[in-house]
Structure formats: structure tokens, C-alpha cells
Amino acid sequence: MENKKNFHATVHYDPAICPVARTLKIIGGKWKPLILHLIGQDINRFGQLRQCMPGISKHMLTEQLRELEHDGLISRSIYAEVPPRVEYSLTGKGGSMLGITAAIMEWGMAHL
Amino acid sequence: MENKKNFHATVHYDPAICPVARTLKIIGGKWKPLILHLIGQDINRFGQLRQCMPGISKHMLTEQLRELEHDGLISRSIYAEVPPRVEYSLTGKGGSMLGITAAIMEWGMAHL
DNA sequence: AGCAATGGTCTGGTTTTCCTGACCAGGTAA
DNA sequence: TTACCTGGTCAGGAAAACCAGACCATTGCT
Numbered sequence: 001m002e003n004k005k006n007f008h009a010t011v012h013y014d015p016a017i018c019p020v021a022r023t024l025k026i027i028g029g030k031w032k033p034l035i036l037h038l039i040g041q042d043i044n045r046f047g048q049l050r051q052c053m054p055g056i057s058k059h060m061l062t063e064q065l066r067e068l069e070h071d072g073l074i075s076r077s078i079y080a081e082v083p084p085r086v087e088y089s090l091t092g093k094g095g096s097m098l099g100i101t102a103a104i105m106e107w108g109m110a111h112l
Numbered sequence: 113m114e115n116k117k118n119f120h121a122t123v124h125y126d127p128a129i130c131p132v133a134r135t136l137k138i139i140g141g142k143w144k145p146l147i148l149h150l151i152g153q154d155i156n157r158f159g160q161l162r163q164c165m166p167g168i169s170k171h172m173l174t175e176q177l178r179e180l181e182h183d184g185l186i187s188r189s190i191y192a193e194v195p196p197r198v199e200y201s202l203t204g205k206g207g208s209m210l211g212i213t214a215a216i217m218e219w220g221m222a223h224l
Numbered sequence: 225a226g227c228a229a230t231g232g233t234c235t236g237g238t239t240t241t242c243c244t245g246a247c248c249a250g251g252t253a254a
Numbered sequence: 255t256t257a258c259c260t261g262g263t264c265a266g267g268a269a270a271a272c273c274a275g276a277c278c279a280t281t282g283c284t
Contacts, residue, residue, distance in 0.1 A: 018164075019220025020149045020213055028142055030241080037132045046261050052130075057243045062262065082251045083260040093223060101132055103215040108131025111205060142271080158231050169273045174232065194281045195230040 026071055027097065031056060031064050036094060037101040039074060044088045073097060138183055139209065143168060143176050148206060149213040151186060156200045185209060 027033050031053065038044075038052050050061055065088060068074045073094035079085040090098075139145050143165065150156075150164050162173055177200060180186045185206035191197040202210075 018146075019217045019224060020146055021165075022224050023216045023220035024142070024145060028145075030136070030140055033136060033140075034130075034132055053133075055243085058262065059244095059264080060242055063242095078261095081260095083258090084250090084262095086261060096219060096223065100212065100215040100219055103212040104135045105131045107208060107212055108135035111208065112131060112134050159229095167273085169275095170232065171234080171274095172272060175272095190231095193230095195228090196232095196280080198231060 026073075027100070029064070031060070032068060033097075033101055033104060035064055035068065036073065036090065036097050037105070039088050039090055040095070040098050040101065046086055046088075049088075068094070138185075139212070141176070143172070144180060145209075145213055145216060147173075147176055147180065148185065148202065148209050149217070151200050151202055152207070152210050152213065158198055158200075161200075180206070 027036070034053060035049065038049055043049060043052055046061070046065075049065075050056060050058070053061065065074065065076070069076055072091055074088050075091055077087045077089070079087070139148070146165060147161065150161055155161060155164055158173070158177075161177075162168060162170070165173065177186065177188070181188055184203055186200050187203055189199045189201070191199070
């Protein structure tokens with residue numbers, strides 16, 4: 001126990017290592033799991049996503065999408081049409097998040 | 113299409129029904145999934161939880177625990193010792209959240 | 225007397241999150 | 255000409271989340 005008082009109550013746990021804590025740093029916000037879930041359902045255009053997230057502002061949605069893209073979870077494709085169309089899709093890494101959103105959905109269906 | 117312009121882009125989706133959105137209302141914060149995960153690991157005392165969540169204040173931890181208790185996910189037991197001991201444990205409903213935290217943990221282990 | 229231990233509460237202030245509403249491009253349709 | 259489409263950007267401010275540090279009770283040890 002070295003220079004450690006109160007040994008019996010200490011917990012040997014490193015949050016810098018904990019995969020739960022670290023994953024939550026990436027998707028721990030208010031919107032991100034929902035965005036990933038929606039894109040996974042092929043709701044993949046900016047306007048459609050907004051419709052599905054009542055109350056979110058354009059600014060915030062843009063910001064969240066940029067962060068997800070930066071973290072390599074989604075990719076963004078622009079189609080040179082008129083008016084221009086933008087589609088978001090899950091990357092492999094992003095698709096692997098669907099296990100989490102599926103667990104969330106299952107819980108909701110069972111308990112709400 | 114009734115009185116609906118721009119029909120082709122509308123999405124038929126009700127967020128008040130979406131189990132993902134509704135579940136996120138309960139555990140969508142910064143700390144709650146981690147708290148549930150830790151209690152699931154038998155890290156169940158106030159002081160221990162604090163150690164595992166660097167940066168969280170006593171006030172915030174108290175608040176989150178109270179909300180989880182209010183939502184029926186955890187229960188609180190006080191032992192009349194000196195100094196008094198308090199232990200938190202998962203209810204059945206709370207235990208069923210471990211599927212979600214497990215998915216989060218798995219993702220973290222695979223991708224970080 | 226003075227300190228340690230646990231599990232908090234409370235005040236006051238900072239930081240993060242989030243929203244509203246205006247604005248933009250560039251083509252198209254009335 | 256004027257309005258509309260998409261997918262944004264930007265300024266400004268409100269609200270929510272969050273933190274540090276002081277304080278409290280009780281009992282036992284020194």
C-alpha cells in the first residue's frame with residue numbers, strides 16, 4: 001500500500017484505459033448515437049436527418065456530422081445536381097457502432 | 113400528398129416513438145452509461161465511483177445517481193455503520209442496461 | 225482538542241451545449 | 255422577376271451542464 005492511506009476503499013481502475021469511458025468520449029453526446037442509427041436506416045440526407053431530430057438546429061447538426069466524419073464513422077458524398085444533394089453513409093467503423101444503437105433500441109422496445 | 117410541398121424529401125418517422133431517441137433521453141448524458149457499467153462491476157460506493165470518474169464533482173455524481181434511482185435503474189442502501197456506508201446496486205431494469213454498456217465496451221476494445 | 229473517515233449538501237461561477245434567425249449559392253419553375 | 259430547392263455558414267445569446275471548495279454529522283483514535 002505504500003504511501004497510500006485508506007487502502008481498503010481504493011479501486012484499482014484506470015479510466016484512461018476503460019473502453020466504456022473512451023467510447024463515450026466519441027459518441028457520448030446528446031445526438032450522435034441517434035444520428036448513427038438514422039444513417040444506418042438509410043436516412044442519410046441533411047434535411048431528412050433534421051426532420052427526425054426535433055429541436056436540433058442546423059448549426060448543431062452540421063457540427064455533429066463534421067465530428068462523426070472527423071472520427072471516421074461516417075463519410076460525406078456530394079452529388080453535383082441542382083439543387084445539390086449530399087448523402088452521408090456509415091464507414092466500416094461507423095457500421096460497427098450499430099451494435100450499440102441496436103442494443104439501445106432493444107432496451108427501449110422492451111422497457112418503454 | 114395533400115397540403116405537403118416537397119413530398120419526395122419527407123421522411124415518415126416519429127421521434128416520439130423511436131426507441132433509440134427515447135432511451136437516449138434516459139441514459140443520453142455524459143456520465144450515466146459509465147455509472148451503470150461501474151455499478152455492474154461491483155464498484156458500488158459513492159467514493160469508489162468518484163475515483164473511477166476523473167473530473168466529476170460530488171454534486172454531479174449525486175445528481176446522476178439520484179436520477180438513475182428515480183428512473184428505477186439503481187437502488188440505494190444505507191448501512192448504519194460508522195462512518196455510514198452507502199451502496200448502490202442495479203435493479204432488474206438497470207441490469208438490463210448492461211447489454212448496452214457491454215456493446216459500448218466491445219466497440220471500444222475493438223476500435224481504440 | 226484535533227483529526228480522520230464516509231457520503232453527502234450548498235453557493236457561486238465557468239464552460240459547454242445548444243438554439244434562433246438571417247444570409248448565401250446557383251439553377252429552375254411560375 | 256420573384257420565389258423555391260438543398261445544404262449549409264455565421265453572429266449572438268440563452269440554457270444546461272458542470273466544477274471547485276466550503277461545510278455538515280457522527281464516532282473513534284490519539
